[in-house]
Amino acid sequence: MTVRIYHNPRCSKSRQTLALLQDKGIEPDVVEYLKTPPSAAELDRLLTAMGMAPREAMRRKEPPYKELGLDNPSLDRAALIKAMVENPVLIERPIVAKDGKAALGRPPEAVLGIL
Numbered sequence: 001m002t003v004r005i006y007h008n009p010r011c012s013k014s015r016q017t018l019a020l021l022q023d024k025g026i027e028p029d030v031v032e033y034l035k036t037p038p039s040a041a042e043l044d045r046l047l048t049a050m051g052m053a054p055r056e057a058m059r060r061k062e063p064p065y066k067e068l069g070l071d072n073p074s075l076d077r078a079a080l081i082k083a084m085v086e087n088p089v090l091i092e093r094p095i096v097a098k099d100g101k102a103a104l105g106r107p108p109e110a111v112l113g114i115l
Contacts, residue, residue, distance in 0.1 A: 003028040003115070005105075006038065006046075006095040014094040017105035021096070024115065028096070037088035040081050046095055047081070049102035054080035057092045057104065064090055 003021060005028045008014045021028050031038075038046065047057055054077055058065065064087040065071070070080065084090045094105040101114040 003096065003098045004031060005029070006031050006033040006091070006093060006097075008032065008034055008093045011093055013106055013108060017094045017096065017108040017111055020105075020108045020111070021115075024112075026115070033091060033093070034088050037085050037091070040078075040085050043081050043084055043091070044077075046097060046102045049097065049100060050095070050104060052104070053077070054084060057095075058084065058090050059092055062087075062089050 003026050005018055005021065007018055007030050009032065018028070018030070047054060050057065055070075058070065058080070060071075064083070068083055068087070070083055070090075092104060092106070096103055096105055096111040096114065098114050103111045103114045105111045
C-alpha cells in the first residue's frame, strides 16, 4: 500500500497535495522528480495509469517545450516521454501513484480517487 508522490516542493499544488495526503494519515514516498526523474518505463506506466497521452501531462509553457519542438505532431509517444525524462521540468505535477493507479493532483483532491 505504498503511496508515492512525484513532488516539486516549489509548486503550490504539489505542496497542497502532499499536505492532503498527510492530513489523511498517509506518509507517501516522496520523489523530488526534478532531482530524480522517473525512467522512461516508469513515466510510461504512470501515463498509462492516468489514462493520459504524454502531451496531456506536459508543462507546455516551459522553455524546453518550444526549444525542442515538442509541439510537432509527428513526434511519437516514445519521443515525448524521452524528452520528459531528459527535461523533467516538462512533467506536470504532482503525480500520485498507488497500487498500479495514478492521478495528477490538479486539483489536489483529484488524487483521492486512487487511495
